[in-house]
Amino acid sequence: MNILNATFHLISSGDDTLWSIVALSLRISLSATLIAALFAIPIGTALAMGRFSGRKLIIMFSSSLMALPPVVVGLAIYLLLSRSGPLGDYGLLFTPTAMIIAQSVLIFPIILALTTEAVSPLEQNYRRLLKSVNASKWFRLRILIIDARFSIFTAILAGFGRAIAEVGAVIIVGGNIAGSTRVMTTTIALETSKGNLELALALGIILIFLAIMVNSIMHIFKSMGQKYHRESR
Amino acid sequence: MKFIFLLILFFANSVKAEKQEIILSSTTSTQNSGLYDYILPMFTQDTGILVKVVAVGTGQAIRIARNGDADALLVHHRPSEDLFMKENFGTYRYDIMYNDFVLIGPKNTNATFKNLADFFIEAGKFGTFRFISRGDDSGTHKKEIELWNAFTYRNPSGEWYIEIGSGMGAALNMASATNSYTLSDRGTWLSFKNKGDLEIKWAGDLIMQNPYGLILVNPDVFPHIKSTQAKIFANWLISSKGQKAIGDFKVDGKQLFCPNADKTNTKSLLACPAN
Numbered sequence: 001m002n003i004l005n006a007t008f009h010l011i012s013s014g015d016d017t018l019w020s021i022v023a024l025s026l027r028i029s030l031s032a033t034l035i036a037a038l039f040a041i042p043i044g045t046a047l048a049m050g051r052f053s054g055r056k057l058i059i060m061f062s063s064s065l066m067a068l069p070p071v072v073v074g075l076a077i078y079l080l081l082s083r084s085g086p087l088g089d090y091g092l093l094f095t096p097t098a099m100i101i102a103q104s105v106l107i108f109p110i111i112l113a114l115t116t117e118a119v120s121p122l123e124q125n126y127r128r129l130l131k132s133v134n135a136s137k138w139f140r141l142r143i144l145i146i147d148a149r150f151s152i153f154t155a156i157l158a159g160f161g162r163a164i165a166e167v168g169a170v171i172i173v174g175g176n177i178a179g180s181t182r183v184m185t186t187t188i189a190l191e192t193s194k195g196n197l198e199l200a201l202a203l204g205i206i207l208i209f210l211a212i213m214v215n216s217i218m219h220i221f222k223s224m225g226q227k228y229h230r231e232s233r
Numbered sequence: 234m235k236f237i238f239l240l241i242l243f244f245a246n247s248v249k250a251e252k253q254e255i256i257l258s259s260t261t262s263t264q265n266s267g268l269y270d271y272i273l274p275m276f277t278q279d280t281g282i283l284v285k286v287v288a289v290g291t292g293q294a295i296r297i298a299r300n301g302d303a304d305a306l307l308v309h310h311r312p313s314e315d316l317f318m319k320e321n322f323g324t325y326r327y328d329i330m331y332n333d334f335v336l337i338g339p340k341n342t343n344a345t346f347k348n349l350a351d352f353f354i355e356a357g358k359f360g361t362f363r364f365i366s367r368g369d370d371s372g373t374h375k376k377e378i379e380l381w382n383a384f385t386y387r388n389p390s391g392e393w394y395i396e397i398g399s400g401m402g403a404a405l406n407m408a409s410a411t412n413s414y415t416l417s418d419r420g421t422w423l424s425f426k427n428k429g430d431l432e433i434k435w436a437g438d439l440i441m442q443n444p445y446g447l448i449l450v451n452p453d454v455f456p457h458i459k460s461t462q463a464k465i466f467a468n469w470l471i472s473s474k475g476q477k478a479i480g481d482f483k484v485d486g487k488q489l490f491c492p493n494a495d496k497t498n499t500k501s502l503l504a505c506p507a508n
Contacts, residue, residue: 083301083455091457093302094256094287175256175287178270193402194265195409195427 007202017179022210025183028096028170029163030214032103033111037156040108044115044155045144048123049137059116065109070102074169077102081173094175099183102169107159114158118151119144153222157215164211184210254283255462258295258303260372261400263445264288266420266489272478276469282462290371290400298322298448301455304463306448309372309418314446323448324460327467330479330490331444332419334376337405338434339412349438353384356414357393363413364389365404368396376443377416383440405431418443420489444493470494 010018047059079085081093081101092098123144130140145152167185174181176190184207191200263269264286273284287297291308298306299322307329308314317323336352338344344362346352356364366389367374381389395413397404401421408415409429417425422433447467452460469475476492483489 083457085300088301094285175285177256177285177287180285190265192406193261193400195402195405195425197406197427 003198003201003205006198007205010199010202011206018206020179021182021184021187022206024096024181025164025185025207026210026214028099028183029103029160031100032107032163033156033160035100035104036108036111036159040111040155040159041115041145041152042141044112045119045141045148047112047116048119049140049144059113062109062116063113066113068106068109070106070166070168070170071172073106074102074172077105077169077173093173094177094181096174096181098173099170099181102173103163103166106166106169107162110162111155111159114155115148115152118155119148122148150222150226153218157218160214161211164207164214252283253281253462254285255304255459255466256285256287256302257305257307257466258287258289258297259307260291260294260309260445261288261402262309262373262418262421263307265402266424266482267484268420268479268482268490271482272475275478276466276475279469279474280465282465284466290367290369291373291375292370298450301450301458304450304459305466306450307445308448309443309445310375311444311446313372313375314448317448322451322454324451325449325467327447327471328493328496329445329447329470330476330492330494331442332490333436334373334416334441334443335419335422335433336414336435337408337417337422337431338414340430340432342412346435349380349435349440350384352435353381356389357391363393363395363411365408365411365413365415366394366396367401367404367416368398369400371400372443373401373416373418380416380440423487423489424484445490 047055047062077098078093080087081090081098082088083091083093092101126140126144126147130143135143165185167189170181170183171186171189174183174186176182176186182190184203188200188203188207191197191203259269265288269284269286273286277283287294287303289297291310291313294303294306294308295313295317297303298317306314306317306323314323314326318326336349346355356362366377378388381387395407397407399407401417402425404415405417405421405425406427407413409427409431412430414434419436447470449460449463449467450458452458470479471494473495476494479490479492480488
């Protein structure tokens with residue numbers, strides 16, 4: 001009861017700090033999802049199309065990377081972006097950009113592996129047909145992505161889910177700086193460490209609502225697409 | 234189109250970085266108490282410089298500064314600070330403030346001890362006794378190890394001694410859930426909201442003093458360090474206004490930190506902070 005009260009109070013108080021934290025969380029995780037998807041979808045599809053040696057190995061390796069602990073990704077990006085690291089001159093550490101990079105790296109293997117998984121059966125169905133019309137590689141890639149788009153969509157959602165829920169990587173590369181790199185998950189970690197357990201849980205509930213909202217918006221788009229898909233046949 | 238959007242996104246961040254701001258690598262004990270939320274807005278109002286605080290354990294905070302990722306360092310472990318200075322990573326160290334460490338334990342217990350030495354020597358022999366150790370190379374953890382070694386001449390071990398490798402808050406949450414003992418800085422303890430059946434079991438000995446120092450990172454080692462702004466921050470903190478702000482900061486009517494930049498003004502540890 002206490003927790004529901006705290007949640008309700010938190011939302012109804014219309015606290016500016018809270019909304020800027022929510023906005024930053026969304027901005028970072030959506031950007032990371034977009035960047036990761038932009039690279040992972042074509043590469044994942046190409047992996048499903050390819051018939052070269054070592055392909056299976058690459059697929060296996062990329063799906064193993066789904067198990068990457070966020071802390072390890074955070075640490076690697078930290079060392080890369082640190083002033084003493086190879087990319088230190090850009091001064092990106094402890095900025096939202098660093099957090100976007102870390103989350104992109106973290107969810108790239110997820111979207112990649114799930115895209116390969118989604119495209120593979122479709123590719124087997126289309127293989128002969130596409131070969132018979134002598135379709136170019138680019139054309140085949142495009143057709144496969146377009147026709148597998150609903151499964152790829154699920155891959156993107158999985159990636160976003162991981163990004164928005166993740167705390168280990170962003171707290172290292174972002175530094176959890178108030179008003180600058182503090183997102184929902186790092187706030188929850190901070191409030192827990194201050195012993196504000198109700199507030200932390202209330203923030204968790206808001207995070208879930210946020211995820212539900214993003215997911216439903218994307219699902220609405222998806223079902224609109226599916227409807228269009230059926231009607232156009 | 235998407236690439237243009239991404240480019241804008243990236244550059245939007247780097248433009249913002251041109252503002253007057255410094256990064257302060259500091260400890261969770263100062264952050265969690267709310268001290269920075271209280272004093273930093275005053276500093277920013279006076280000088281226009283924004284201070285971005287990265288709060289981690291003292292060990293990690295020093296590591297961040299050694300990598301050149303912070304302009305200033307505010308931590309609480311004198312030997313580590315002196316080493317940092319000796320290795321030429323810092324240009325100057327300022328005494329800023331202090332409070333003390335407190336021994337936290339369950340209210341209802343049949344374990345009794347006459348003094349601090351008694352506690353540390355007899356620890357582990359009280360039956361259901363448990364001690365939660367930070368085990369994370371933080372200032373508090375280093376202090377705790379110092380105390381064990383000062384009283385028992387060895388590092389503690391046994392089933393009753395639990396190293397959790399986490400922050401002060403996590404240690405207090407765990408102590409609260411399992412009615413165990415732990416060592417905390419007074420600031421984090423006073424502002425901690427999940428005390429449960431815990432209370433201060435011992436405090437006030439001189440060996441429990443917890444001084445905080447500010448170190449400016451050496452711009453000769455890292456040319457990008459904003460030494461001018463960091464110096465302004467240091468001067469503000471040791472000024473009468475900054476020192477007064479630190480002393481004025483209270484949680485539930487209790488003072489958490491005692492300013493001590495002014496060497497002529499000597500108060501005894503027991504007088505401040507008043508509990």
